[in-house]
Every structure is written in C-alpha cells, then in structure tokens.
Amino acid sequence: MNSITDLIRKEIETISLDASRSNVGKVTMLADGVARVEGLSKVMYNEMVEFPNDVLGIALNLEEDSVGCVLLGDTSSLKEGDDAKTTGKLLSVPVGMGLLGRVVDAVGRPIDGKGSIESDEEYSVERIAPGIIPRKSVDQPLQTGIMAVDSMIPIGRGQRELIIGDRSTGKTTIAIDTIINQAKINKQGEQSGKEGFRPVYCIYVAVGQKNSNVARTIKVLEETGAMEYVTIVSAPAADNPANQYLAPYSGCAMGEWFMENGRDALIVYDDLSKHAVAYRQISLILKRPSGREAYPGDVFYLHSRLLERSARLNEDNGNGSLTALPIIETQMGDVSGYIPTNVISITDGQIFLETDLFNKGIRPAVSVGLSVSRVGSAAQIKAYKKVAGKVKLELAQFRELAAFSQFESDLDVATKARLDRGARIVEMFKQTAFNPIPVEIQTAIMWGMQNDFFDSIDVDQISNAVSSLKDFLGTQGKEVCDEIYQTGKLEESTEQNLRSTLENWKRTFA
C-alpha cells in the first residue's frame, strides 16, 4: 500500500504546478480531421494545440485571422465554439530501444496491447535533415537477401532506394524480405561475434494500408523471428488523414535516434503514394492552393524533407546510418506520374517491378532495364562484387537477344550461349517470398553460374538446382560459406574449396 502511494506521490512531484500561460482561440470550423481556429495569435508553426477532451491538433496553416489545425485522434466530441489552446510544444514521439518489437500509432502510442513503451527520450517529429559536413558516402552493404536485388541493384547503408510498381507486384514483399534478412544477419552476427559487426534495426511505416494487411505483416515478422528488431508505425486507411500524414515523420524520428546514436537502421515507408493523397486531402480542406492533380504546391517538399533525413553519418558523428526504402504504387505501369517522378528524383535509385514479369511467374518481378542503384557496387562485399559484376549486362543482353531471336531460325553459337545463360540467370533469380538468402550462399550460387556449373542442367530444372545447392551449402558447404562470410573475399583458395564443394553437389544433384 505504502509503495503504491509513494509511486503516486513521486509522479505528482514531477508534475509542474506553476502558474501557466497559454494562448487560446475558438473553433470556428470543423471538417474531416481539420479545425479552423480564430485566435491563437501566438501559436508556432507545427505547434501542438490542445482541444477539449484531450484531443490534440497541430497548427499547419497560420493565417492573418485564423489558424488551420489538423486533429489527431477522435474528433467526434468536438464542436464549433470549443476552446483551443497552445501547449508550447512541438509534436514529439518516444524513441529508443524500447520501441523494438512494438506496434505504435502515428504519435508513438502503443497499439499492440503490450503495455506502455519503455522510453525516456523523445524526438520531435519534424527535424532538419543532416547537413553536408556530418555525412559520409555510402560504402557499406545492406543486403536484402533477394538475389536479383543484391546482385544488380545493390543497396548501401544510408541509401534511399525506391520500390516502385503497380498494385500486387510484390513491393511490400521485397521490403519485408529485407527486414527479415536484417534480423537473420543480426542474429548470425551476434552469435558469431564478428569484429565490427553492426546490427540493422528496422522501422516499418504502414500508411493508408488495410488493417488486415498490417496484421499479416506483423504475423510474418513474428513467425520469422524478425519482430524483435522491428518497430511498426501504423496509420491504417481507417485512421484520419492527419495521422497518415504524420506517420512517416514519426517513424523517421524513431530511425534517426538509431542513426544519431551510432547505430544502423532501415525504414520502410509503405507507401508514399497514399501519404501524398492524405496530404492532398488535408491541404484541400485547409484551402491551400492546389496544383497538378489537385496536389498542393509543396508536395515535393513533403517527400524531399522526409527522405533527406536518411543519411550515412561520418565517424565524427557516430558513424550511424538510416537507410530508406520508400514504396510508390504506379497506375498501369506509368512511372511518369506526378508523385512517382518526384520520388524517383529524390531517391538514389529505384527497384521497378513489372506486372508482366510477375504474371509470367518471374518473382521478384524486377525490371532490369528500369531498375538502378546510384550507389552501385560500392555497397557490395568484394566476394559478391567479383561474381555479380557481369550479371546485369548478361541479363540485359539476354533480353535484347531474346526479342530478336524470335525472328531468327538459325542462331550462331555465341548468341545461343548468351540466350542459354540468360534464361538460366532468370531462373536462378526466381525466389519465393519471405525466404531471403544469406549473402555468402548467394555468392556461391552466383559463382557456380559464372563457372558453368548450371550449363548442363535444363532451364526448367534451374530453380530446383538452386534450391538443392542452397541446402547443400547450408550443410556440407558450410565451411566455405563461413569463410566467405568471415573474410568477405573470394581468394584463390576459397575458389578452390568452392569448386570442389560445387562438384560434390553436382554429383548428388545429377
């Protein structure tokens, strides 16, 4: 009993009971999560405003006579004439390790029923992106575990790589695979005690998603054991547009904590098309002038200020990083839409997913021609760089030759060899969802492809062969894989070991 009263007494002692000064106004209009308030002459831009029944809002439009506020939470109890008062605080969210394994809403409140968040630090939702001086170029890999991506479109820590494609082409799957792969790498690194190992923590921001989709994502992450490294920020379709607008910034603030504390983090924004739509809705109700496709004039700034916050910091600033994987949904494969072109120009490359490839069963449906990573091979380990260097060119040549070969009956030997190799590479890149492949196994498989180990296998058997080789490398080829993992290089002796391992596998597979 005494301990309980002591606890309450201590809590009360921390509460400020001084005379308060605030600036007040009156609600003159309410519509779709937006309130117009007369008064509030001293409110700051982006300041939190308090409404009756503990409803909070953010001042977004400061005009001569009134203030436009977006409302967070349940607004059904508010009415015209209600008082609104300033709080003197900018919107902040809890940050830190206590958020890992948790599902929170756009303002950082837990929604997973696991109790309160253990965090004693808060970060403002809107923060200025790191400047030029504290940054460093991207040179450390962030492996997705997807062979088609890691070999041809490598992603580095601190990079912003857009995942773009039509609906149901596997955009979220690539992001979730990447998160699962980070968890696998984290566990492997922590167990092996590898020198200089840095785990990657993940934040998944769901904007405008169906609740059932978010629940499915959580289930996948829990089943694969990745949830302990992940924070999910959810602003589903049922949430008000203000929360959907804020969620990416909240998630980014949580990721920035890792970056500023010398850790590495990955953030997935799923997706920014819906984020732009939520912002358009708010802007139209706030009567901001609209431009192309009715988006407000600052829709580019909406995404550029968010994605610029992802960076790789130099050693003087803790050497942390925040990698961003924004997702954009296109309509009928049109990448020249307003929001897609904006985000393409902001990011450091894009993974373009094609509906046709997806329907042909080539999954992940990565379009080699339209996908690019501006960081390039700087974000690959040496061993992988050695085996994957030519693959994008080979695949591009295959696509070109395959188109022409339809009209030719007789093909020369060299052309036929290129077509055969290309068809095998396409098969090799096929991968099931939520099944990322460790980089050392990817290296061994790619090495096998480059060294003709798959040439004698029928094209329709390549997927089975890759799967069989993967299992073989996980058991009998573990030694050579460990060597690649530890050194990150493909020395002559390693290649010899790899050759003998693959010869052994080939005998068993045949």
Add this chain to the structure above:
Amino acid sequence: MSSNVRVNKIADLLLSHSLDENGRVEEDKISKILKDLRLNPPPQHIEILKRLAFLVRRHISTYQGTLEYMGGDGGELAERFCQKDFIKSKSTEIKSNETTSLIAGFKLKIGDDVYEDSISNRLNNIRKALS
C-alpha cells in the same frame, strides 16, 4: 487587387479612424462611420461591415481583460495585475468575476492570452499526467 484584399484594406482603414488618442475604439466615431456607410454604401458593403466587426472585437479584447477568481478580493487582484509587466497597455481594464469552478486561484484572460493559477487547473494537470 482581389476583392478580399480590398475589403480587408478598407476595414483596416475604418478601424484606424475609429480609435481615440489612447488607441481605444471610440463609440461615437464608430457610429459616425456606420452612418456614413449607410448613406453612401460602397461595393461589398456587408463584407466590409463584417470584417470591421471582427477587427473591432479583436482590438477591444487587447485592452479589456476578464479575471475569474475564487478566494481573496477580486478588485485588489485585478489592480495588482494591471501593474505587471506582461500587461502591455497600462490602460487595460480588467473586469473581475468570482468563479466557483476554479476552487481557488485565478484565471486572467486578455486578448488571446490566458494566465492561470488555480486548483482546478492543477488537478487537471495531475489528471492528464496520470491518465
């Protein structure tokens, strides 16, 4: 010039003509302005009057405060507040009312600014912190 800007400009001008030497709105001047407008109504007459009403209301609230208090002498409290630095105009009028819902303490409102030190406010802060 858009019509809104024009209305705002005219209303601003009318407000400045309705102030006395202490910067307060003078009833006689307002009556004269209203009479003149009635005799020679300008375009958007009603919009101008609505805007003028808004500006007058906002201006008056900057030098007319309300003091809600519970316990002590309200008149004396209001006089003491008038001497404080945070009240810019020394000619501010403060009307005081006894308000039982405060339990004890005061709540002073001048313009958009509210200064409060009351038991009800403290209890409210505790409720928010503990919820």
